[in-house]
Amino acid sequence: PGLKTLQTEQMRSDLFLSPSVALETEAALDLTYLLFYITNRSLIVACRQRRRTMVMMDQLCEMDCSVLKRLMKDDSEKCLVLDCRSFLAFSAGHIRGAVNIRCNTIVRRRAKGSVSLDQILSGDEEVKSRLMSGMYSAVILYDERTSDTDTIKDDSTITLVINALCRDTFRTEVYLLKGGFDRFFSQYPDYCIKTKTLSMTSTQPSAESSCTSCGTPQHDQGGPVEILPFLFLGSALHASKKEMLDGMGISALLNVSSNCPNHFEGAYLYKCIPVEDNHKEDISSWFTEAIEFIDSVKDSNGRVLVHCQAGISRSATICLAYLMKKKRVRLDEAFEFVKQRRSIISPNFSFMGQLLQFESQVLATSCSVEAASPSASLGAESSSSPGTPYIFSFPVSVGPHGQPGSLSYLQSPITTSPSC
Known part of the structure; x- marks a missing residue:
């Protein structure tokens, strides 16, 4: 009984x-x-969850851009704005104070509607804690341009976020921003952070000026580029210019070489990763240590310049690994992101292979069920047709050059560039 x-x-x-x-x-x-x-x-249980999600979607209200602007101005601490777009789109521009949802293609495919708050807010412990404690009076979701709840697709990131929210026991009003980022930015650009389009004349000279009259190589021209607000990528020459470093607010340097000197050890925090730019080096064994160093500089509100000899292969590899690990993005996404800022990056073939292996490890840790091995992670990227194998395409990194003989080593992203 x-x-x-x-x-x-x-x-x-x-x-x-x-x-x-x-x-x-x-x-x-x-x-x-x-x-x-x-x-x-x-x-x-699945039907019960589906019912809860449907109820949540029915209760999802729409918020005008003017209302969000007023909330941000008068009561920003009580509202949580979640950006449901890709990392690249978020990095190009986002609403001030918004948190980017960590939900790339692989995670979405594997989640099947069951992604958790721990996955989508990975690394944002304070936000998660405040959210679970009910300290936010409103959660506002937005994508690129969705204008009403009826057009939200079942497999969209917004739906996955709704699923995650309705599984947790906190009472917070959830809203969809009408018109998404496009409309909000067009109406209130001062409440957004928009990455400036990099000028090729200021950081990456054109083909005709790939070498200046004084013989400066292209990789040494301009200055370090900003990857993230606290992370910069450049060359050994950039690392030797104290006035430039001070002007950019650099407080630490990560020297990814065995022969580049640390010029100002009394003025900055230094860390050296002694690797050569060749196919025999295991640069991946340094990823964790490098990432921890960058994070330590970030946590102390500092800025770190990652450099090697030319800022093309070794230091670029470290920056790519950092983005993949901390932003939970694929190699091709991270590569495109860095390439937009420093177009001459070209990790050698071995480093690209190690990054690809690292990608599978990173994405495996962000998924709770699958991806026990690198091959499993790669398989998840296959096309929708059964039996179609996944083929990774190395991103193309070709610096702007027009003369046949200039910087020929940049013609292929998988060839070894000169000492970088």
């Missing part, structure tokens, strides 16, 4: 039965029905 009562109570909870219906069900409960219930429990 006790077991029977417990089973009935569980069914009442799972199947949303009213007390009167539950009593009738209890009278009719037999071994066959129990067997059916046990074997279909996962389906019942």
Whole structure:
């Protein structure tokens, strides 16, 4: 009788039965029905979750851009703005104070509607804590340009976020920003952070000026480029110019070479990763140490310049690894992001292979079920047609050059560039 009562109570909870219906069900409960219930429990739970999601979507309100602007001005601490776009789109421009959802293509495919807050807010412990404690009076979601809730697709990032929110027991109003980032930026650009388009004349000279009259190589021209507000990429020459470093607010340097000197050890914090730019080096063994160093500089509100000889291969590899690990993005996404800022990057073939291996490890840790091996992670990127193998395409990094003989080593992203 006790077991029977417990089973009935569980069914009442799972199947949303009213007390009167539950009593009738209890009278009719037999071994066959129990067997059916046990074997279909996962389906019942899935239906319950689907019902909760549908209720949440029905309750999802729309918020005008003017309302969000007023909230940001008057009560910004009580509202959480979640950017549901890709890392690249977020980095190009986003609403001030917004948190980017960590939900790349692989995670979405594997999640199947069950992604957790720990996954989508990976690394944002304070935000998660405030969210779970009910300290936000409103959560505002936005993508690029969705204008109403009826057009939200079931497999969209916004839907996955809704699923994650409705699984947790906190009471916070959830809103969709009408028109997304496009509309908000067009109306209130001062409340957004927009990355300036890099001028090729200021940081990456054109083909005709790939070498100046004084013979300065292209990789030494201009100055270090900003990858993130606290992370910069440049060459050994850049690392030797104290006035330039001070002007950019650099407080630490990560020297990814075995022969580049540390010019100002009394003025900056230095760390050296002694690797050569060749196919025999295991640069991946330094990824964790390099990432921890960059994070330590970030946590102390500092800025770090990562450099090697030319800022093309070794230091670029470290920056790519950092983006992949901390932003949970794929290699091709990270590569394109860095390439937009320093177009001459070209890690050698071995380093690219090690980054690809690192990608599978990073994405495996962000998924709770699959990707136990690198091959599993790569397989998840296959096309929708069954049996189609996944083929990784090395991103193309070709510096702007027009003369056939200039910087020929940049023609291919998988060839070894000169000492970088």
